[in-house]
Amino acid sequence: MATSEFIPVNEPLLDGNEKKYLCECIDSGWISSEGPFVKEFEEKFAARVDRRHGIAVCNGSAALDAAVAALGIGPGDEVILPTFTIISCAAAIVRAGATPVVVDCDPVTWNMDADQVAAKITARTKAIMVVHIYGLPVDMDPILALAKEHGLKIIEDAAEMHGQTYRGKPCGSFGDISTFSFYPNKHITTGEGGMVVTDDPQLAERCRSQRNLCFQPHKRFVHEELGWNFRMTNLQAALGVAQLERLDEFVLRKRSIGRKYTELLVGTPGVHLPPAQAEYADNIYWVYGLVLDDSIPFDAVEAMSRLGKSGIGTRPFFWPMHEQPVFHKMGLFAGEHYPVAERIARRGFYIPSGMALTDEQIERSAAAVKEILK
Numbered sequence: 365m366a367t368s369e370f371i372p373v374n375e376p377l378l379d380g381n382e383k384k385y386l387c388e389c390i391d392s393g394w395i396s397s398e399g400p401f402v403k404e405f406e407e408k409f410a411a412r413v414d415r416r417h418g419i420a421v422c423n424g425s426a427a428l429d430a431a432v433a434a435l436g437i438g439p440g441d442e443v444i445l446p447t448f449t450i451i452s453c454a455a456a457i458v459r460a461g462a463t464p465v466v467v468d469c470d471p472v473t474w475n476m477d478a479d480q481v482a483a484k485i486t487a488r489t490k491a492i493m494v495v496h497i498y499g500l501p502v503d504m505d506p507i508l509a510l511a512k513e514h515g516l517k518i519i520e521d522a523a524e525m526h527g528q529t530y531r532g533k534p535c536g537s538f539g540d541i542s543t544f545s546f547y548p549n550k551h552i553t554t555g556e557g558g559m560v561v562t563d564d565p566q567l568a569e570r571c572r573s574q575r576n577l578c579f580q581p582h583k584r585f586v587h588e589e590l591g592w593n594f595r596m597t598n599l600q601a602a603l604g605v606a607q608l609e610r611l612d613e614f615v616l617r618k619r620s621i622g623r624k625y626t627e628l629l630v631g632t633p634g635v636h637l638p639p640a641q642a643e644y645a646d647n648i649y650w651v652y653g654l655v656l657d658d659s660i661p662f663d664a665v666e667a668m669s670r671l672g673k674s675g676i677g678t679r680p681f682f683w684p685m686h687e688q689p690v691f692h693k694m695g696l697f698a699g700e701h702y703p704v705a706e707r708i709a710r711r712g713f714y715i716p717s718g719m720a721l722t723d724e725q726i727e728r729s730a731a732a733v734k735e736i737l738k
């Protein structure tokens with residue numbers, strides 16, 4: 365079998381207007397965050413996800429930092445989030461001086477278990493940070509109801525959900541404040557980049573200020589608050605505008621990659637595949653994740669090593685927040701256990717899922733998975 369050509373876990377497609385718009389930046393000399401593509405990207409992206417305001421930033425993690433800061437979350441506050449997520453979510457809460465409080469995830473969708481949120485609400489809870497994981501959105505209705513009942517803010521991390529909907533409404537339109545990433549493995553990319561979106565003009569203004577070192581309009585170098593330089597460059601935004609033109613096409617492609625993997629892998633013993641849909645959404649297959657059953661005598665690390673030898677790129681699933689050494693050193697999550705997240709972190713990984721994947725590469729990847737599970 366031809367194993368010479370390695371199939372990367374992700375490769376973006378940049379063959380639309382990316383080069384043209386980048387050349388416009390260079391020809392005009394507008395390369396910083398002051399250039400016109402930044403505003404254009406903010407307006408077009410916010411409109412695409414049904415929001416009034418978009419604030420472009422330098423990455424999706426920064427978007428979370430700005431969102432937490434804009435909501436005024438700080439010492440003494442608790443924020444509930446899934447343990448099964450990327451470090452950026454908990455880091456934003458911890459860096460603000462607040463306390464992350466985690467819940468386990470659902471074994472089928474891998475999203476935060478809405479039923480576990482209510483039990484974690486205390487008098488200190490300020491917000492719920494919802495994170496849509498891998499392809500299906502979080503079941504929002506029960507969480508929105510809880511937030512309303514208890515007067516909590518919703519921070520929605522939609523970094524993996526460009527173009528996805530929940531009951532027909534765009535992901536990224538559910539939070540008091542919602543965030544996106546444009547890292548190259550996301551549905552659309554700016555190399556590095558992120559966006560905060562909201563309908564609240566005051567929150568938008570606070571994010572704009574946080575992103576820009578909290579310079580003041582009238583006394584520029586006199587600061588009432590500390591912010592960051594989280595600005596996005598015109599070069600990044602030029603890529604973003606070009607990529608956004610193709611979002612619908614990219615979503616179709618991701619869904620067809622996911623469906624093809626499922627067709628090829630369905631019925632393979634020993635492995636749990638991502639569900640094609642939930643009651644409230646079709647899977648967008650940001651990545652095509654697999655979880656090994658207990659019948660398989662090895663874990664994800666071994667599976668990924670075997671696939672690597674066959675020329676198939678993989679990535680492990682997230683490692684739960686409550687098992688992070690950095691948080692244990694801070695005295696967080698001592699003695700806490702969340703069995704679903706612990707299990708999928710050890711038995712889950714994803715296979716090549718990038719936009720540039722060819723049908724032949726999908727077939728080779730699926731065949732290699734079947735081979736190692738024999």
Ligand SMILES: *Cc1c(COP(=O)(O)O)cnc(C)c1O
Pocket residue numbers: 423424425426449450452453495496521523524545546547556557558
């Ligand atoms: C990618 C991702 C981020 C972080 O985005 P960066 O642009 O890499 O900083 C945050 N949250 C989730 C759920 C992500 O998948």
